[in-house]
Amino acid sequence: VCDCGVVPVTRQLFRKGLPLPMGIAFLLAAPFMNPIVFASTFIAFGIGPVFIGRFVITLVVSVSVALIIGSFAKPGSVLKPLALAGGRHKHSHDHSQEHDHHHDHELATASLSEKLLHAVGVAGDEFFEMGRFLILGSALAALMQTLVPQENLLALGTGNVLSVLFMQVLAYILSVCSTVDSFLALAFVNTFTTGAIISFLSFGPMVDIKSTLMFTGVFRRRIVLYLILLPFLMNLLAGVFINLALGY
Numbered sequence: 001v002c003d004c005g006v007v008p009v010t011r012q013l014f015r016k017g018l019p020l021p022m023g024i025a026f027l028l029a030a031p032f033m034n035p036i037v038f039a040s041t042f043i044a045f046g047i048g049p050v051f052i053g054r055f056v057i058t059l060v061v062s063v064s065v066a067l068i069i070g071s072f073a074k075p076g077s078v079l080k081p082l083a084l085a086g087g088r089h090k091h092s093h094d095h096s097q098e099h100d101h102h103h104d105h106e107l108a109t110a111s112l113s114e115k116l117l118h119a120v121g122v123a124g125d126e127f128f129e130m131g132r133f134l135i136l137g138s139a140l141a142a143l144m145q146t147l148v149p150q151e152n153l154l155a156l157g158t159g160n161v162l163s164v165l166f167m168q169v170l171a172y173i174l175s176v177c178s179t180v181d182s183f184l185a186l187a188f189v190n191t192f193t194t195g196a197i198i199s200f201l202s203f204g205p206m207v208d209i210k211s212t213l214m215f216t217g218v219f220r221r222r223i224v225l226y227l228i229l230l231p232f233l234m235n236l237l238a239g240v241f242i243n244l245a246l247g248y
Contacts, residue, residue: 003031003178003205007214014218020078021070028231029062031178031205041201044182053198053242061202061234069226078223163196164239168232171204178205199239206231 010027014020031037032054045051069078167188176184181204185197192200207228215224 003211006030007211007218011218014079020075021066024069025062025066028065028206029058032058037178040179041182044186049194050198054201057202057238061231064234065230078219080218080220160193160243161240163193164199164236167192167196167200168203168235171200172208175208175210193243195239195242198242199235203231203235
């Protein structure tokens, strides 16, 4: 699942009863932890510090953020009501549960064509519900790419701390899909530090403009802030550590 589609998928998993920490870990890790992104990162950088660093940092940050939020918050204080229950049912909670149970039973005994139609209906609902956030985020990202000259971006490539900080902000603004971001990062290899490149590749798929806007349709505002700041700070520390301690 790429970073554009992971939010609606995660919301459906929450509705199916997925535990909160597992859902958050999936939300942050899935955009990189899939064969397509593995392949694109390998093609761009091979098996080396960037590939290994991206894998390790993504895994550690995703699990850490999930455990932090999951340990101190309950689903009701993290998720918006529509993320906890089917958005198309307007009945009381008890009646909704009974209706959902009956609906699940009907779906289990339905024919293949009926199941396919149901899947198309769910996909359509998610498209119109989350698509507005995706479109708005894409428009903002395109605007930033148009207004900020590339030579100004490249001028900030040096510095063990500043380069990492800048590349993470750049990843957030550009909102590049995780399936192709490795090839974009490859253009910065001779300008930015290795820690900055890895942080760009690990932070960008977790949080960017598009995903932030889609987060607001699933999570409460305070949790959206945590989902931005915690990965940002953890990736920043990891990138600076790679530059200073490992000497890459």
